[in-house]
Amino acid sequence: MRTYRYKRRLHWSECDPGGIIFFPHYARWMVEGLNDMLLSLDIDPNAWLDPDTRGGLPIVQLAMKFFAAPPLHSLIWHEIHVEKIGGKSLGFIHRFFMDDTLLVEAHETRVWATHGIGQGASTQAIPVPDTVRKLLMDASENVLETRI
Numbered sequence: 001m002r003t004y005r006y007k008r009r010l011h012w013s014e015c016d017p018g019g020i021i022f023f024p025h026y027a028r029w030m031v032e033g034l035n036d037m038l039l040s041l042d043i044d045p046n047a048w049l050d051p052d053t054r055g056g057l058p059i060v061q062l063a064m065k066f067f068a069a070p071p072l073h074s075l076i077w078h079e080i081h082v083e084k085i086g087g088k089s090l091g092f093i094h095r096f097f098m099d100d101t102l103l104v105e106a107h108e109t110r111v112w113a114t115h116g117i118g119q120g121a122s123t124q125a126i127p128v129p130d131t132v133r134k135l136l137m138d139a140s141e142n143v144l145e146t147r148i
């Protein structure tokens, strides 16, 4: 299954006054990293499907474990691994490292879905498209030296 890694810096705006990361930022990084991974594969999870409907990838399950806190301004590797491709759901493992130290490990389940926009707005799970399935099953590893 596909693995994707990129590097980012821990910024002042993401820390408390003591210079320790505030944990909700990890969740935001997970969203940004996963979107980046999908977009790099030409998969737009929020593409417009028609004028009243766009794609979405709502989260239905999240578990996070924290092992060590990185210091302010450190460079952190974010690694995303496709864990499971179900009928309508996708499982991902996120790992954050500083050098060889594992900081955080998180497991999330997303649902491939459509969002109705406007009147009668609704979210509906739909099967993961075959094109997406194939791209995510690929065993190759993308390493981006992106610094944010």
Ligand SMILES: CC(C)(COP(=O)(O)OP(=O)(O)OC[C@H]1O[C@@H](n2cnc3c(N)ncnc32)[C@H](O)[C@@H]1OP(=O)(O)O)[C@@H](O)C(=O)NCCC(=O)NCCSC(=O)c1ccc(O)cc1
Binding pocket: 045, 046, 055, 056, 057, 058, 059, 060, 061, 085, 086, 087, 088, 089, 090, 109, 111, 113, 123, 124, 125
């Ligand atoms: C997403 C839903 C519409 C899906 O509902 P249903 O259509 O009834 O789903 P189903 O029961 O058919 O299940 C579909 C699949 O999801 C799986 N699923 C559904 N719920 C769960 C939970 N809680 N855990 C694990 N797996 C689940 C289920 O097992 C099915 O998997 P497959 O066997 O692989 O097909 C509904 O569960 C829902 O609205 N949940 C609330 C979601 C939510 O509010 N999340 C938080 C905010 S969303 C968000 O942050 C976001 C991020 C990115 C975006 O682009 C959009 C939104």
